[in-house]
Amino acid sequence: MDIAKIVNLQKRFFNSNATKDLNLRIENLKKLKLILKENEEKLYTSIYTDFKKSKFETYLTELSIIYRELNDAIRNLKKWSKQKRVRTNLANLPAKSYIIPEPLGTVLVISAWNYPYQLALIPTISALAAGNTVVIKPSEIPKNTSKILAEIINSNFNSNYLTVIEGGVKITTELLKEKWDKIFFTGSTSVGKIIYQAAAESLTPVTLELGGKSPTFVLADCNIKITAKRIVWAKFLNAGQTCIAPDYLLVEEKIKDQLLLALKKEIENAYPNIKEVQENYVQIINEQNFNRLEKLIPNQKVYHGGQTNNENRSIAPTLLHNINFEDSIMEDEIFGPILPVIAFENLDDVINKIKEKEKPLSLYVYSKNKNIIRKILNEISFGSGAINESIVQISNPNLPFGGVGASGIGSYNSKAGFDTFTHYKSILHKTTWLEPNIKYTPFTEFKMRILKFILE
Numbered sequence: 001m002d003i004a005k006i007v008n009l010q011k012r013f014f015n016s017n018a019t020k021d022l023n024l025r026i027e028n029l030k031k032l033k034l035i036l037k038e039n040e041e042k043l044y045t046s047i048y049t050d051f052k053k054s055k056f057e058t059y060l061t062e063l064s065i066i067y068r069e070l071n072d073a074i075r076n077l078k079k080w081s082k083q084k085r086v087r088t089n090l091a092n093l094p095a096k097s098y099i100i101p102e103p104l105g106t107v108l109v110i111s112a113w114n115y116p117y118q119l120a121l122i123p124t125i126s127a128l129a130a131g132n133t134v135v136i137k138p139s140e141i142p143k144n145t146s147k148i149l150a151e152i153i154n155s156n157f158n159s160n161y162l163t164v165i166e167g168g169v170k171i172t173t174e175l176l177k178e179k180w181d182k183i184f185f186t187g188s189t190s191v192g193k194i195i196y197q198a199a200a201e202s203l204t205p206v207t208l209e210l211g212g213k214s215p216t217f218v219l220a221d222c223n224i225k226i227t228a229k230r231i232v233w234a235k236f237l238n239a240g241q242t243c244i245a246p247d248y249l250l251v252e253e254k255i256k257d258q259l260l261l262a263l264k265k266e267i268e269n270a271y272p273n274i275k276e277v278q279e280n281y282v283q284i285i286n287e288q289n290f291n292r293l294e295k296l297i298p299n300q301k302v303y304h305g306g307q308t309n310n311e312n313r314s315i316a317p318t319l320l321h322n323i324n325f326e327d328s329i330m331e332d333e334i335f336g337p338i339l340p341v342i343a344f345e346n347l348d349d350v351i352n353k354i355k356e357k358e359k360p361l362s363l364y365v366y367s368k369n370k371n372i373i374r375k376i377l378n379e380i381s382f383g384s385g386a387i388n389e390s391i392v393q394i395s396n397p398n399l400p401f402g403g404v405g406a407s408g409i410g411s412y413n414s415k416a417g418f419d420t421f422t423h424y425k426s427i428l429h430k431t432t433w434l435e436p437n438i439k440y441t442p443f444t445e446f447k448m449r450i451l452k453f454i455l456e
C-alpha cells in the first residue's frame, strides 16, 4: 500500500476545489447511506463474528447512530456551510464583516475497536459534510468489521476522496508521518499522547476522543428501581466496553444495600442465563482484554456475578462492593462488565477525590435534588454527562460530544462535528468610497482625541 501516493491524490483532489461543491458532498453522503443499507446484513454478520453482538444492539449502538448522523448532515449541510454576516464595529466602518466556513483539507480518522463502525464513520461523515477528503484507519482488533468497512468503502469510493487503510501500530505510524490537515483520533489516553506528539511535528490540529473513569453518583433521594435499571442497561451494554459507561458508582451510604439489591435484581432480569453467552450479551473483544478484566475481579469483594468463561470470553455482569478509592480497580478505566460500588457519607469528600484525579470523560448523577445536581455539575469538570440516565447524551445531536483534559480535546456530533472539520475564515470587507485620514501620519493630538473617542 502506497500511503504517500494516496495522501497526494487526496490533496490534489482537494486542491481541485471539487469538494467545495455542496452537491458533491450531499451526493456522496447519500451514496454512503445507500451502500451501508445495501450491505447491512454483512455489517451485522461481521459485528456478530467479532463480538457476538445481537442485531438489535448493533442497530441501536452503531447503525441507527450512523444513519441519524448522515440524515442530519444531508439535511443541514447547506445551512451549516453558509457564509455568516457579523456586525462591523465603529472603527472599521464603512465595511462588511463575514465568516466563511472552509474545509480543512485532507483528514486522517483513526478509530478504536469498541464500536467499530460508528467510531470510524461518524467523524468521517462530519469531515465529508464539511468538504474534506478522508482516510479512515479503523482498529485492527475486530478484524472482520475492519475488513468489511474497507471492502464496502473502497469498492464504492475513489481513494482520492474517501478510503479505508487497514492495519495496526505499524500502519498507523506510517500514516502519522504524512502531513495531514487534521487528525481525528478515538482511543486510549496513552496512544492519544503518541498521536498528539506526532501531530505537533507539523502543527497539525487534532481532535482526541479518549477514555477515563466515569463516576456515577447515586443519591439517597433517587428513584432506586429506575436508577438500577438504567445503570445496568448502560453499564452492561456491549459488556461494559463503552468509553462513556459508568465506570464506578458513588452511592450514599444509607441506600447502599437497597441499591445493590436493586442492581442485582435488574442484572438477573436482563441477563438471566449468563453461563452460556446468549443473544443479548456481548463477548469480551479478545484474550488480552479478557485476562486483564479477570485479574481485576477481587473474589472477596464480589457482591454479584464474577463468573468468567475463557472459552467464549464471557464475563458475567459483576457488582463489587466495599470498594474504596485505594482499591486497584480504581486505578485505570475498567472497560468491561465490572461495576465497583463505593459508599460515601460526605459528598464534598468524594467530589474532592474525583477532582484529584484526571478529568473524566463522562459523569452521571441519579437524584431529584436540584441543588445537589447543580453542585456536582458546577464543581467537577468532565466531558459530557446525564442526570438520571447514563450514556444517552451521545444520542442527542444537539449536544457536542467530547472529553476534557486527559479524556480528550475537541468534540463532535452533528453540527459540532462539522465545526471540528471546518476552519471559520474571518473577513473584513472594506469599501473604497471613504478614506478618513486618522490612522495615517502625522500622528497629531487632534487625531489622538478622535481615536480615543472612537476606540474607547
Ligand code: NAD
Pocket: 110, 111, 112, 113, 114, 115, 119, 137, 138, 139, 140, 167, 168, 169, 172, 173, 186, 187, 188, 189, 191, 192, 194, 209, 210, 211, 212, 242, 243, 244, 333, 335, 361, 403, 408
Ligand atoms: P487504542 O488507543 O489502543 O487504539 C486506538 C487506535 O490507535 C487503533 O486504531 C490502533 O490501531 C491505534 N494504535 C494503537 N496503538 C498505537 C500506537 N502505539 N501508535 C499509533 N497508533 C496506535 O484504543 P482501543 O483499545 O482501540 O480503544 C479503547 C480506548 O478507547 C478506551 O480507553 C476507551 O475509553 C477509548 N474510547 C474513547 C471513545 C471516545 O469517544 N472518547 C470512544 C471509544 C473508545
